[in-house]
Amino acid sequence: MQQQRIERVACVWATAPMTEAEVQSLAEACLRLSPQVAIRGREAVFIEVGACRLLYSEVSIKQRLLALAHRLVRRGVRVAIERDAGLALARARVPFELERMPLSSLADFVDPFGVEAARDPESARAQARVLGRQVALLTELGIRSVGEFLSLPPASLASRLGREALSLNARVRGELGHAWPGFHPPEKLSERSDTGGENLEALLFVARGLLDRITARLRGRALRASSIEVTLEMERWSTLTPDRTGGRRFVISFPLPQGSLAGMLPVIRERLGFELQKEPLEAPVECVEIEVLETVPGRGAQKDFFSRKEEQDEIIESLLGRLTHKLGQAAAFIARPVARHLPEKSYERTLEVVPARETTVVFPRRPSRLLPEPERISFHGLRVAAFEGPERISPEWWDQADGERDYYRVVLGDGPQQGAMLWVYREPGTREYFVHGIFD
Amino acid sequence: MVILFPVTDSKRNFISIAEFEPQAGALSEICGLPGCGKTEAVLQWVGRRLESGEQERVAWVERKFTAYPVAFPQYGVELSRVCFVDAEDADDKKLGWVCQQILSSQAFSIVVIAWGAACSLVELRRLQLAAEKSQVKVVLLADQPSAAALWPIRLQVEASRSPSTGEPRLRVLRNRGGAVALSADSLLARVEELRAHREKLRSLQHQQHFAQHLTEEENVETCSSNVSSA
Numbered sequence: 001m002q003q004q005r006i007e008r009v010a011c012v013w014a015t016a017p018m019t020e021a022e023v024q025s026l027a028e029a030c031l032r033l034s035p036q037v038a039i040r041g042r043e044a045v046f047i048e049v050g051a052c053r054l055l056y057s058e059v060s061i062k063q064r065l066l067a068l069a070h071r072l073v074r075r076g077v078r079v080a081i082e083r084d085a086g087l088a089l090a091r092a093r094v095p096f097e098l099e100r101m102p103l104s105s106l107a108d109f110v111d112p113f114g115v116e117a118a119r120d121p122e123s124a125r126a127q128a129r130v131l132g133r134q135v136a137l138l139t140e141l142g143i144r145s146v147g148e149f150l151s152l153p154p155a156s157l158a159s160r161l162g163r164e165a166l167s168l169n170a171r172v173r174g175e176l177g178h179a180w181p182g183f184h185p186p187e188k189l190s191e192r193s194d195t196g197g198e199n200l201e202a203l204l205f206v207a208r209g210l211l212d213r214i215t216a217r218l219r220g221r222a223l224r225a226s227s228i229e230v231t232l233e234m235e236r237w238s239t240l241t242p243d244r245t246g247g248r249r250f251v252i253s254f255p256l257p258q259g260s261l262a263g264m265l266p267v268i269r270e271r272l273g274f275e276l277q278k279e280p281l282e283a284p285v286e287c288v289e290i291e292v293l294e295t296v297p298g299r300g301a302q303k304d305f306f307s308r309k310e311e312q313d314e315i316i317e318s319l320l321g322r323l324t325h326k327l328g329q330a331a332a333f334i335a336r337p338v339a340r341h342l343p344e345k346s347y348e349r350t351l352e353v354v355p356a357r358e359t360t361v362v363f364p365r366r367p368s369r370l371l372p373e374p375e376r377i378s379f380h381g382l383r384v385a386a387f388e389g390p391e392r393i394s395p396e397w398w399d400q401a402d403g404e405r406d407y408y409r410v411v412l413g414d415g416p417q418q419g420a421m422l423w424v425y426r427e428p429g430t431r432e433y434f435v436h437g438i439f440d
Numbered sequence: 441m442v443i444l445f446p447v448t449d450s451k452r453n454f455i456s457i458a459e460f461e462p463q464a465g466a467l468s469e470i471c472g473l474p475g476c477g478k479t480e481a482v483l484q485w486v487g488r489r490l491e492s493g494e495q496e497r498v499a500w501v502e503r504k505f506t507a508y509p510v511a512f513p514q515y516g517v518e519l520s521r522v523c524f525v526d527a528e529d530a531d532d533k534k535l536g537w538v539c540q541q542i543l544s545s546q547a548f549s550i551v552v553i554a555w556g557a558a559c560s561l562v563e564l565r566r567l568q569l570a571a572e573k574s575q576v577k578v579v580l581l582a583d584q585p586s587a588a589a590l591w592p593i594r595l596q597v598e599a600s601r602s603p604s605t606g607e608p609r610l611r612v613l614r615n616r617g618g619a620v621a622l623s624a625d626s627l628l629a630r631v632e633e634l635r636a637h638r639e640k641l642r643s644l645q646h647q648q649h650f651a652q653h654l655t656e657e658e659n660v661e662t663c664s665s666n667v668s669s670a
Contacts, residue, residue: 315547332525335509368479370508419601420475440479
């Protein structure tokens with residue numbers, strides 16, 4: 001049975017104005033909870049969490065939003081979840097119940113998203129003047145809180161205080177909603193810090209903070225980064241760097257797209273460590289910027305509460321990325337069987353964690369070791385204790401280079417490797433044998 | 441097909457693969473020439489472990505990569521739970537770094553390392569410390585047993601093919617800190633074997649003593665007959 005959707009709006013309000021970048025980052029990161037996000041100038045972010053409540057409790061949502069704000073905004077924030085945006089904003093600003101809320105909070109119900117103020121500031125100021133007059137009138141009448149204002153009979157409001165008061169009353173009661181403005185995250189995904197450093201550790205400390213914010217934003221967009229650019233801007237007027245004022249840029253491609261700090265930071269540490277060892281910094285760094293150049297879709301799956309599989313996969317992918325970066329492409333891999341008969345082509349190296357059903361294969365017995373290239377073997381002087389076969393394996397019809405092969409399991413009968421099992425083959429009609437595998 | 445094996449080897453010091461159980465947080469080494477079945481023994485053990493633990497994962501590191509992943513499911517090893525590392529052309533330092541990364545990630549409960557050439561004492565000690573810290577079971581695969589002075593290895597076994605069945609079997613070369621690799625059943629069987637061996641020795645001694653006695657008697661009789669005839 002489909003559950004009835006209830007509108008619930010969360011408001012994250014900063015106690016001091018945020019920067020444009022901060023409010024954008026916070027709104028972007030909040031996209032992980034709901035696609036319906038709006039911002040109010042530089043002071044608040046709204047998230048429609050009605051559907052999200054089916055997954056998380058309101059307490060959990062509040063904690064998640066506070067954690068996000070702590071990562072992305074360097075100032076105090078308050079979070080309130082209410083039935084509409086106006087009430088959520090008012091509750092975030094003034095942590096009182098509606099009945100005890102001062103009349104000044106009525107302004108939050110008029111234009112909670114700040115759309116009017118952004119579109120037509122003059123009209124917004126006129127609206128504020130009207131509201132000011134109404135608040136003054138209500139105060140004269142002895143009404144001091146929003147609760148008392150709500151206790152007035154709506155039928156007589158228009159005749160006593162004007163139609164604006166009736167409209168305001170309906171908004172406070174939640175009977176008159178507001179259209180949500182759209183939020184479009186910026187195309188460029190970058191973070192910048194004006195704090196620098198003089199050595200690798202200091203730079204990594206700064207990069208860590210930037211990456212933390214970037215991963216939060218990536219998560220909001222359900223993306224993972226496959227390539228980033230790290231820019232180090234050095235002191236411009238340093239006597240040591242008269243010519244290089246543009247700084248140094250490092251483009252870092254991840255072998256496996258990363259969406260977590262734990263996956264990105266070790267790779268950046270390795271790369272910067274290598275580069276700065278090769279060519280040390282000429283002057284102190286005064287600004288660090290990290291920009292995501294390429295992204296791929298991330299995992300949209302919800303976290304499994306009862307299993308650490310997702311976390312394990314993330315750790316393994318991060319490890320694979322580091323190892324591949326160090327050892328080379330396809331050096332660290334997960335094997336995926338492919339439907340090809342030739343033994344050397346029967347699996348491929350992949351970096352993605354393969355589902356278990358794809359890895360179950362049924363073959364005649366195969367050796368645990370396969371030589372990179374078959375080696376010719378002569379059985380002169382060797383005693384064969386036993387053999388089994390042949391098992392004929394044909395190459396793909398389009399591949400004329402390889403002929404058919406008859407494979408045998410051969411057990412050596414004497415010598416230092418007595419009992420050793422080899423996997424040898426010969427092409428039909430020939431007497432040349434090749435060792436291709438060892439049952440080690 | 442009929443495979444005939446000469447039954448010549450003694451059964452002393454051999455343990456079955458079911459009894460092979462490396463300890464967590466320690467290094468174990470399994471050695472043997474190519475074809476002796478050491479990889480199969482490890483795979484059987486890994487398969488057993490993966491069947492019992494749903495969350496367990498394996499890292500398989502080789503300097504000269506010859507492992508054939510397609511064969512792994514034959515031993516009950518799911519490929520999705522094995523991460524392979526082909527550290528070709530990596531020097532000792534780089535390979536050590538790779539192993540340290542794998543062990544410190546704590547994403548794997550079993551790490552199998554084919555170091556290739558002899559692993560130095562310094563690298564072994566580093567591996568041992570990392571394994572101890574992460575409580576990972578580290579198994580080293582080698583063609584030749586490491587030298588006896590390489591004390592970081594806790595359990596060292598040698599693999600060979602059973603002459604009767606052709607299946608791999610293991611002989612304990614070193615087991616520092618007690619019989620951690622042996623189960624209670626195995627110990628009881630070993631005690632029984634030792635008792636039987638002692639009884640056999642005793643009976644042999646009796647036989648020798650009896651034979652000696654007979655020989656002496658025969659000598660006496662021969663001497664007496666010679667004397668009488670003379």
